Amino acid sequence: xxxxxxxxxxxxxxxxxxxxxxxxxxxxxxxxxxxxxxxxxxxxxxxxxxxxxxxxxxxxxxxxxxxxxxxxxxxxxxxxxxxxxxxxxxxxxxxxxxxxxxxxxxxxxxxxxxxxxxxxxxxxxxxxxxxxxxxxxxxxxxxxxxxxxxxxxxxxxxxxxxxxxxxxxxxxxxxxxxxxxxxxxxxxxxxxxxxxxxxxxxxxxxxxxxxxxxxxxxxxx
Amino acid sequence: xxxxxxxxxxxxxxxxxxxxxxxxxxxxxxxxxxxxxxxxxxxxxxxxxxxxxxxxxxxxxxxxxxxxxxxxxxxxxxxxxxxxxxxxxxxxxxxxxxxxxxxxxxxxxxxxxxxxxxxxxxxxxxxxxxxxxxxxxxxxxxxxxxxxxxxxxxxxxxxxxxxxxxxxxxxxxxxxxxxxxxxxxxxxxxxxxxxxxxxxxxxxxxxxxxxxxxxxxxxxxxxxxxxxxxxxxxxxxxxx
Numbered sequence: 399x400x401x402x403x404x405x406x407x408x409x410x411x412x413x414x415x416x417x418x419x420x421x422x423x424x425x426x427x428x429x430x431x432x433x434x435x436x437x438x439x440x441x442x443x444x445x446x447x448x449x450x451x452x453x454x455x456x457x458x459x460x461x462x463x464x465x466x467x468x469x470x471x472x473x474x475x476x477x478x479x480x481x482x483x484x485x486x487x488x489x490x491x492x493x494x495x496x497x498x499x500x501x502x503x504x505x506x507x508x509x510x511x512x513x514x515x516x517x518x519x520x521x522x523x524x525x526x527x528x529x530x531x532x533x534x535x536x537x538x539x540x541x542x543x544x545x546x547x548x549x550x551x552x553x554x555x556x557x558x559x560x561x562x563x564x565x566x567x568x569x570x571x572x573x574x575x576x577x578x579x580x581x582x583x584x585x586x587x588x589x590x591x592x593x594x595x596x597x598x599x600x601x602x603x604x605x606x607x608x609x610x611x612x613x614x615x616x617x618x619x
Numbered sequence: 620x621x622x623x624x625x626x627x628x629x630x631x632x633x634x635x636x637x638x639x640x641x642x643x644x645x646x647x648x649x650x651x652x653x654x655x656x657x658x659x660x661x662x663x664x665x666x667x668x669x670x671x672x673x674x675x676x677x678x679x680x681x682x683x684x685x686x687x688x689x690x691x692x693x694x695x696x697x698x699x700x701x702x703x704x705x706x707x708x709x710x711x712x713x714x715x716x717x718x719x720x721x722x723x724x725x726x727x728x729x730x731x732x733x734x735x736x737x738x739x740x741x742x743x744x745x746x747x748x749x750x751x752x753x754x755x756x757x758x759x760x761x762x763x764x765x766x767x768x769x770x771x772x773x774x775x776x777x778x779x780x781x782x783x784x785x786x787x788x789x790x791x792x793x794x795x796x797x798x799x800x801x802x803x804x805x806x807x808x809x810x811x812x813x814x815x816x817x818x819x820x821x822x823x824x825x826x827x828x829x830x831x832x833x834x835x836x837x838x839x840x841x842x843x844x845x846x847x848x849x850x851x852x853x854x855x856x857x858x859x
Contacts, residue, residue: 522706522765525667526720526772527695536723540710619709619752 402588409589412580419576420597426493426572427558433493434500434553441505442512456505463502469563471495476567488569496560503553504546511545512538544617551609555602562598573597620644621666621776621809626675628658628665635661637831638675643809645775648802650810650818653828654854659811660703662828663778666809667691667698679776696724699769703781705762707753713740714749717768725772732771739767743797759790763797770801777801779810815858819843827851 444456463471472495476486486494515538523533562574569575577594581587621643628636635658643649651659664670666677668684668691677684682694708716717736721727727735740746743763753761762782769777779798783791795817802808802821812818818825819839826836827848835848846852 516706518702518704518706519708521669522702522708523720524692525669525695525700525702526768527692527724528720529692532723536719537708544710617710619754 404589405586406589408584408586409580409593412576412590413593415580416573416576416594416597419571419573420601422572423558423561423574423598424601426489426496426561426564427554430493430496430500430557430561431550431554433497434504434557435550437497437501438504438508441501442508445505445509446512459498460502460505463499464506468495468499468560469566471498472560472563472567488564488567489571491567492561492564492569492572495563496557499560500553500557503556504550507546507549507553508542510549511542514545515541544613547609547613547617551606554605554609558602558605559598620680621807622676622678623662623666624676624678626662626665626677627673628661628670629673635831636665636672639831639833641826641833641836643776643807645807646805647823648806648808648810648821649824649826650812650822651826651828652812652815652818652854653834656830657828658831659828660780663700663780663809663811666778667695667700669700692724696772697775698778699772699774699776700778700780701762701765701769701782703784705758705765705782705785707761707764709752709754712750712752713745713756713764716753716764717771720768721771735771735773736767739770740764742770742800743767744793757790758786759793762786762790762794766794766797766801776807776809779808779812781811781813783812783814813858815843815855827854829854 441456441459444452447453472492475495475498476488476491479486479491519537519541520530520533523537524530528536561572564572565574565578570579573594577590581590584590623639623641626636626639627634635656639658639662641649651662653659661670665672666679666684668689672685679694679698683689684691684694708719711719714733714736717740718732721732721735722729737746737749740749743766745760745763745767748756748760753764756764766782782798783794786794791814795814798808798810798817799821810818822839824836825839825842827834827842827846827850829850835842835846835851842851843855846855
């Protein structure tokens with residue numbers, strides 16, 4: 399270690415390239431959240447449907463997503479499906495793997511949020527003449543979103559960090575992929591990864607901050 | 620007119636209403652008293668169809684509440700209910716709480732719904748609280764808001780389910796005064812209550828429930844002055 403001479407200049411010269419990668423990282427994370435939220439809503443509806451097949455499907459999804467490594471989930475999307483002749487690009491496989499993971503965690507988050515709203519709230523709505531759907535949409539859902547919002551923000555941060563697993567399926571355009579390629583060419587591992595880590599850190603912090611500002615505007619009570 | 624005929628209601632093996640008969644006429648104030656678990660509150664939730672019944676019939680102005688084709692959402696517009704736990708909608712301001720159902724259920728324009736809401740909130744003494752969120756108010760204020768919220772639908776009947784039971788003793792008076800005001804204005808009301816003085820003051824008739832049976836009903840003077848049924852006598856002796 400004492401013999402090591404830092405070469406930060408090389409890393410800083412590559413900064414524009416790495417920032418381009420960061421944009422791809424953020425893009426995958428955002429897309430995976432949008433997909434994850436949509437699927438999680440569907441899974442939540444399936445679990446509440448009372449239909450055995452639908453709720454069994456949803457429960458299996460949640461169980462697998464939450465209790466197996468995210469790395470395996472991404473691997474399966476790329477190499478696993480490849481065995482069946484479904485060949486996804488590293489970008490798509492990474493996106494699908496993370497969306498799968500997000501959906502599982504978010505569905506569980508929604509279920510908890512739903513449980514946190516007392517039945518008497520919907521009942522009060524019904525007693526004012528609302529239909530079940532109105533009572534859910536106007537009374538339960540807005541309260542549920544508030545409970546689910548901060549955990550969903552954590553999932554977004556987690557999604558950003560999970561994108562780095564893309565290097566294992568050959569992803570080379572996101573921040574981790576670009577960093578890995580720069581490293582392979584220069585062997586300045588410490589400098590490149592330290593700089594990449596700082597960029598991940600800043601993105602994660604900015605997302606958290608943005609979420610707080612949104613929450614403060616949306617949930618005034 | 621609300622007509623309750625031989626209504627029976629069970630929760631699993633437990634029969635909580637064992638053949639209730641009661642008719643409440645327009646403009647009448649009927650209070651129901653009795654011990655915990657006597658079926659009083661259950662009857663109210665059966666009247667507006669929040670709970671199904673096992674047998675018997677409840678009709679409101681001739682409409683059978685529990686018949687298959689009955690539009691309960693429509694029926695509930697004319698039967699307001701206020702619960703022991705006021706169930707304020709925490710994500711809405713006081714004004715929005717009261718405006719919500721007139722807008723979304725009755726389909727009124729925003730201005731009209733607001734006008735009605737402000738009028739009802741003024742009526743219950745919350746004119747100063749329009750833009751406040753419910754959790755910033757006392758239980759008594761939230762309960763008065765819940766009353767205004769029900770009244771904003773212009774109901775013809777009001778059901779009050781132990782609306783003061785969850786309140787601080789200091790706050791009971793303000794809510795009871797609101798109910799008295801409504802009674803004096805001629806609202807048809809069924810109140811389940813543990814407040815005997817209130818029952819005596821406002822009621823046209825008082826019913827005593829005991830173990831799912833309406834043991835006795837009469838004017839306040841009859842029921843409190845000369846109770847006939849031994850269970851009524853025992854209950855009144857215990858609460859005095």
